[in-house]
Amino acid sequence: MSDNIINLEEILFEDHHITTDTPGITLYLRNKRRRGVERFGPEKTVVMVHGATYSSGSLYDVRLGGMSYMDFLAARGFDVFAVDVRGYGHSTRPPEMEQDASLSPPVVKTETGVIDLGHAVNFVLQHRQLDRVNIFGMSWGGTVAGAFSADNPEKVVKLALLAPQWLSDKPIPIDMGGELDAYRLVPVLETKARWLSTAPENARDSLVPEGWFETWAEATLAEDPWSAGKSPERLRASNGPIQDIRDYWRQGRAFYDPALIGAPTLLVHGEWDVDVTIDLALSIFQKLTGAPYRRWVEIGEATHLVLMEKNRLQAFEAIASFFSEEYSPE
Structure with a gap:
């Protein structure tokens, strides 16, 4: 399957x-769409949010093999928007992230992600004069997207x-354990070994x-x-999502109720994902009982990324x- 399938x-x-x-x-909100197309409609508009460590630009809009995820969706006829939650990417960092991390407790928790x-x-x-959009999120962004969709069913196709x-x-x-400061410093260049270690050795x-x-x-x-001046090769990432793991996901407390999601829902999962294991993914899938229909897609030979x-x-x-399928809510 070739990546060279679109004209950038x-x-x-x-x-x-x-x-x-x-x-x-x-x-910061980035947008990609086909040149010359001005009107897409709700079913062709997508708003995306990122995970707990990397921004939307990092996860969705780096051109690998000449094409990003946002490029792909835009070429397929979607009007694609991807937001950086505060503290990430090109959005403003909270004041606590502009000082020594040890001076403040974890910032940018999930409730803030939902607000953003x-x-x-x-x-x-408002910008596109629409009443609803499609929503996409991965990992922590999946929590943010799920909670938003549960709270705002009238806005989600x-x-x-x-x-x-x-x-x-x-x-x-x-969650590496230990006391949590406002944010953590992620050694980006060292993450490849951990990334690859989640797949079988061969x-x-x-x-x-x-x-x-x-x-x-x-x-x-x-x-x-x-990071270039103060902590070369390390990226600031807020610890609010990690604190929420301790306060919610490891305590048996769901941040939101998936049954309140009233839109058709797709769950995508990678076979080798150790961050969100298949039993966790199945558990949330089974709770999507309010969706008009739901679908699971398992990608073989794939990790969390x-x-x-x-x-x-x-x-x-x-x-x-999934987004392209015709669907008209009653």
């Missing part, structure tokens, strides 16, 4: 800085989740095509220029096809 010259990029309910905090996704959705609805968080009676790898050399990790790491570090691996087009296709 057809893709138009725009970005926006949108206000929030917090003075001094603005959110809401700001992004409301901006898109369909919901797609990649490896969303759920209750676990076992340790969750992203599959590691081929999981991420040559050069992709280096391209991704460079783009990811560029999302936080602060399937969107940046050799089998990523399988996930891209599954999500694009």
Whole structure:
């Protein structure tokens, strides 16, 4: 399956800085769509939110093999928006993230992520004069997207989740233990070994095509220029999502009720995902009882970061096809 299937010259990029309910905090919202198309409609509009460590630009818009996830969806005829929650990417960092991390408790918890996704959705609805949009989120972003969709069913056409968080009676790898400061410093260039270690040993050399990790790491570090001067090769990531793992997911307390999601829902999962194991994914899938219909797609030979691996087009296709299906709520 070749990645060279789209004409990047057809893709138009725009970005926006949108206000929030917090003075001094603005959110960065990137947009890609086909050049020359001005009207897409709710069913062809997607708003995306990222996970607990990396921004939307890092996860969804780094061109690997000449194409990003956002490029793919735009080429398929979608008007794609991806927001950086405050503290991530090109959005404003909270004041606690501009000082020594030990001076403050964890910042940017899930409730803040839901609020910021809401700001992004409301901006898109007004900007495009729509009443609803499709929503996508992965990992912690799956929690944010799920909670938003449960709280705002009237704004959601369909919901797609990649490896969303759920209750676990076992340790969750992203929580390394110890006391949590406001934020953590992620050694981006060192993450490849951990990433590959989640796959079987005989599959590691081929999981991420040559050069992709280096391209991704460079783009990811560029999302936080602060690191270049103060902590080279390390990225700031808020610890609020980690605190929520301790307060909710490891305590048997669900942050939201999946049964309240009233939109058709797709769950995508990678076979080798150790961050959100298959039993966790199944558990949340079974609780999506309010969705008019729900679907599970399991991607073989894929980890938590399937969107940046050799089998990523399988996930891209599954999500694009799901959003493209005709659906008219009663």
